[in-house]
Amino acid sequence: MSVLLLPLLFFAISLIYSSAGFGGGSMYLAILSGAVFTLALPQGEIKTLALLCNAAVATYSSIQFIRNKFIDWRPNIFLLAFSIPFVLLATQIRLEEKVFLLFLSIGLLLSAFFMLLPLVVKLNSPLSFNKKLLWPFSAVIGFISGLTGIGGGVYLSPFLYFSKWGEERKIAATTSLFIAVNSWVALVPMLFQSKNLLIEIETYYLIGAVLTGAFLGNLSALKFLPKNGIRLITIGILLYAGIRLLLRSL
Numbered sequence: 001m002s003v004l005l006l007p008l009l010f011f012a013i014s015l016i017y018s019s020a021g022f023g024g025g026s027m028y029l030a031i032l033s034g035a036v037f038t039l040a041l042p043q044g045e046i047k048t049l050a051l052l053c054n055a056a057v058a059t060y061s062s063i064q065f066i067r068n069k070f071i072d073w074r075p076n077i078f079l080l081a082f083s084i085p086f087v088l089l090a091t092q093i094r095l096e097e098k099v100f101l102l103f104l105s106i107g108l109l110l111s112a113f114f115m116l117l118p119l120v121v122k123l124n125s126p127l128s129f130n131k132k133l134l135w136p137f138s139a140v141i142g143f144i145s146g147l148t149g150i151g152g153g154v155y156l157s158p159f160l161y162f163s164k165w166g167e168e169r170k171i172a173a174t175t176s177l178f179i180a181v182n183s184w185v186a187l188v189p190m191l192f193q194s195k196n197l198l199i200e201i202e203t204y205y206l207i208g209a210v211l212t213g214a215f216l217g218n219l220s221a222l223k224f225l226p227k228n229g230i231r232l233i234t235i236g237i238l239l240y241a242g243i244r245l246l247l248r249s250l
Contacts, residue, residue, distance in 0.1 A: 006031070006202075014057045014213025016234070021061060021172025023054035023179040024210070025103035025151040026111035027234065030241035033104060048190045049206065052071050054084035054151045056207050057181035057214040062180045064218050065173035072166070075131070076174055082135045083142030085151075087185045090146025102249035108150045108242035110155065112235045117158045119232075129231075131163045138178070146186045151179035 009031060010024075017024035028050040065071055095103065137159060141152035153175040160171045 001139070003218065005204045010053060010206050011209040011213040014053070014210035015217045016213075018057050018061050018214040018217030021065075021157070021175040022153045023058040023061075023151045023183065025050050025054035025149060025179070025183070026108055026154060026238060029104060029149055030238060031197075033245060040063065044190065047059040048187065050149040051145075051151070051187050051190065052203070053181045053206055053210045054217055055180055055187060057210050058151060058176045059181060060211060060214040061176040061218055062173070065169070065176055070169050070173035071177060072170065072174075075165075077234070078135060079138045079156075079174070079178060083138040083145075083178070083182055084185050086139045086142035087146040087182050088189075090143045091186050091189045093147060093187075098249045101245050104148050105242045105245035105249060106236050107144060107150045108245065109152065112242060113237035114158055115153050115235050127164050128239070131165070134159060134163060141178075142182055145182045149186070149227035151183050196216055224250070 005134075010028065013024040013027045017027070029046065032046045032049055062071075134156075138156065143154050144150055144155070145152045155176055157171060157175050160174060165171050165174065
């Protein structure tokens with residue numbers, strides 16, 4: 001893949017995902033894993049690059065949400081307190097290549113399912129879902145984040161709707177903060193193991209691309225685009241990548 005195409009793809013992913021409070025981790029992984037395009041990156045670099053881009057986008061979005069007072073700190077701190085230990089635990093697990101691809105394929109397929117959920121379930125009529133059930137659920141997401149490099153916001157978001165967490169911008173704010181913190185927690189040990197990434201100019205191209213996308217996404221640049229159409233395209237890519245990786249891992 002050309003040096004120019006990858007940053008352009010990451011820019012587009014960041015632009016789309018950041019407008020909904022997500023970081024885009026599952027899509028970065030779908031591309032970096034070689035399931036969509038032919039890339040030859042080792043497991044450690046795939047996870048680290050995806051989390052680095054995820055963290056950059058979600059951190060920028062979180063700062064904007066905090067500045068505009070869309071974060072209710074008490075419930076958010078509970079979510080993070082349950083997830084962080086499991087993020088750290090997962091980063092200590094070393095998986096064989098095929099096992100990693102298996103977990104990653106499952107993560108991508110689950111991402112597609114949770115992105116499809118709002119299209120088939122009317123989230124504007126919240127179900128009876130106790131907020132306290134989110135605490136153990138956030139621990140599971142944290143473990144997935146540390147293991148695969150997926151930030152987990154796409155898993156959390158529908159359940160925030162179900163639990164009557166708040167209006168759409170508060171849900172996006174919580175999702176961004178959750179992704180940002182979990183991504184940085186997972187990144188700290190990973191960066192020590194992938195020091196070369198921080199001296200490669202391509203890494204900074206990708207970070208610059210996703211931050212530019214996040215800046216435009218947070219300006220609601222996508223309000224005139226068909227979001228359901230974008231969601232369906234994204235679901236299709238995640239399904240394709242997840243199935244290809246699943247076949248490679250078997």
